[in-house]
Amino acid sequence: xxxxxxxxxxxxxxxxxxxxxxxxxxxxxxxxxxxxxxxxxxxxxxxxxxxxxxxxxxxxxxxxxxxxxxxxxxxxxxxxxxxxxxxxxxxxxxxxxxxxxxxxxxxxxxxxxxxxxxxxxxxxxxxxxxxxxxxxxxxxxxxxxxxxxxxxxxx
Amino acid sequence: xxxxxxxxxxxxxxxxxxxxxxxxxxxxxxxxxxxxxxxxxxxxxxxxxxxxxxxxxxxxxxxxxxxxxxxxxxxxxxxxxxxxxxxxxxxxxxxxxxxxxxxxxxxxxxxxxxxxxxxxxxxxxxxxxxxxxxxxxxxxxxxx
Numbered sequence: 001x002x003x004x005x006x007x008x009x010x011x012x013x014x015x016x017x018x019x020x021x022x023x024x025x026x027x028x029x030x031x032x033x034x035x036x037x038x039x040x041x042x043x044x045x046x047x048x049x050x051x052x053x054x055x056x057x058x059x060x061x062x063x064x065x066x067x068x069x070x071x072x073x074x075x076x077x078x079x080x081x082x083x084x085x086x087x088x089x090x091x092x093x094x095x096x097x098x099x100x101x102x103x104x105x106x107x108x109x110x111x112x113x114x115x116x117x118x119x120x121x122x123x124x125x126x127x128x129x130x131x132x133x134x135x136x137x138x139x140x141x142x143x144x145x146x147x148x149x150x151x152x153x154x155x
Numbered sequence: 156x157x158x159x160x161x162x163x164x165x166x167x168x169x170x171x172x173x174x175x176x177x178x179x180x181x182x183x184x185x186x187x188x189x190x191x192x193x194x195x196x197x198x199x200x201x202x203x204x205x206x207x208x209x210x211x212x213x214x215x216x217x218x219x220x221x222x223x224x225x226x227x228x229x230x231x232x233x234x235x236x237x238x239x240x241x242x243x244x245x246x247x248x249x250x251x252x253x254x255x256x257x258x259x260x261x262x263x264x265x266x267x268x269x270x271x272x273x274x275x276x277x278x279x280x281x282x283x284x285x286x287x288x289x290x291x292x293x294x295x296x297x298x299x
Contacts, residue, residue, distance in 0.1 A: 034277035035284055052278045109261055113280060116268035123269055125185070125208070129192035 002137050004079055011130040015115065016073050018122075024114050025069030026062035030055050031110040039103055068107070075138055086141035094146040101143045108135040158231060158289040164282035165231050171279070172225035175270070179225070182266055183217020189262035197255055224263075227290055234293045246297035253298065256291035263287060 004012075033040050034052045043049065046060040055061055071089065078085040093099045112131060116123045123131075160168070175182050188208055191198050204212040227237050235242075245251060264283060268275045275283075 031277045031280060035281040052276075052281075056277065109264075110280075112261075113264055113268045113275075116265045117272050117275055120269050120272060123265075125189040125192040128189050128265060132193040 001080065002082065007126070008130040008133060009079060011127050012076055012079070012134045015119070015127070015131055016076050019115060019118055021069035021073055022066055024111065024118065025065030025067070027065070028107065028111040028114045029061050029065035029068060030058075031114060032107045033061065035110065036103075036106045039106060042097065042099055042103075069111075072111075072135075072138065076134070079134075082137050082141045083144060086138065087145065090142045090145035093142055101139075101146050104139040104142055108139055111135065158234075158285065160231060160282065160285055160289075164278075164285070167279055167282055168231070168286045169228045171267070171271070171283070172221075172228040175221065175267075176225050179221035180214040180218035182263075182270065183219070183221035184213045185217070185269075186259060186263040186266045187213055187217050187220070189265055190259050193262065194255075194258045197258060200249070200251055200255070220259075224287075224290060228286065231286065231289070234289065235296070238290070238293050242294060242297045245294050250298075253291065253295040256294065257288075260284070260287040260291060 033043065033049060033055045040049050043061070043064075046058060046064075048054045048058060049061075075082055075085060093101075112128070112135065115131065116128070119127075187206070191201075191206060198206065201216075204210075204216060206213050206216075223238075223241060227234050230237070264280065264287070267283065268280075271279075
C-alpha cells in the first residue's frame with residue numbers, strides 16, 4: 001500500500017480543487033495526441049485528427065479528456081486503495097482496448113504540463129513531485145492487470 | 156542524425172531559448188529542483204554539489220545546462236558539432252545513465268509550461284520535446 005504524507009494528500013486534493021477538469025482533460029488529451037502522434041492509433045473512431053488544430057477542435061477528444069480527468073478526480077478520493085479502485089479500468093485497458101501501457105506515462109506527462117501551465121508559480125517543485133507521485137501510482141495501478149496471462153490465450 | 160523539425164519549429168525553439176537566456180539560472184535551477192524532487196534517484200549524480208533549493212551550486216549548474224541547450228538551439232542542424240565536448244564529458248567522465256536525460260527533459264518542459272503559460276501551446280511543446288530528445292540522443296552518442 002502506498003503511503004501518503006499529509007503534505008502529499010492535501011496538495012493533491014488542493015490541485016484538483018484549483019483546476020478546471022473540463023479544461024485540463026481536453027487540453028491534456030489534445031496535447032498527448034499532438035506531441036506523441038502515434039497515440040492516435042487508439043482513437044481511430046474519433047474522426048479528424050490530421051493536425052494540431054483539428055485535434056484541439058475535435059469534440060470526441062474533448063469528451064474523452066473529461067472522462068479521464070473525472071476518473072482521476074475520483075481516484076483522489078480513493079488514495080488509500082488506488083490499486084483496487086483502478087482494477088476494472090486496468091482490465092479494460094489491457095483486455096479490451098489493448099493499449100501499450102508505456103502510453104500511460106505519455107498522457108500523464110501531458111496532464112502534468114497542462115496543470116503546470118494552469119497553476120504557474122503555484123506549481124512548485126514540491127507540489128509537482130506530489131502530483132507526479134499520484135499519477136505514477138495511478139499508472140502503476142492501471143498496469144497491474146497487463147501481466148495476467150489469461151487474456152493472452154486468444155492465439 | 157536526422158531530426159524531424161520543420162523550419163518553423165526550429166525558429167520557434169531558437170526564439171524561445173533566446174528569450175530565456177537572460178534567466179538561464181532560474182530556468183535551469185528550477186528544472187533541476189523539479190527533477191530532484193520528483194525523481195530522487197537523480198540526486199546520486201550530484202553528491203559533489205550542494206543541490207539544496209536555492210543553493211548557488213544549483214543556480215550555476217542550472218545555468219550551465221540551459222546555456223548549452225540555448226547554444227544548441229541556435230543551429231539545430233549542427234548539434235553534433237556543438238555538443239562534441241559535452242558528448243565526451245558525459246560518455247567518459249559523468250557517465251550518467253541516458254534514461255535520466257528524459258527525466259530532466261520532462262522537468263524542463265514543465266518549467267517552460269510554468270514560465271510561458273498559454274504560449275506553451277501543444278505545437279510548441281511537441282517541437283520542444285523533439286528538440287530535447289534529439290539533444291539527449293546526441294549527448295549519449297559516444298557512450299558506446
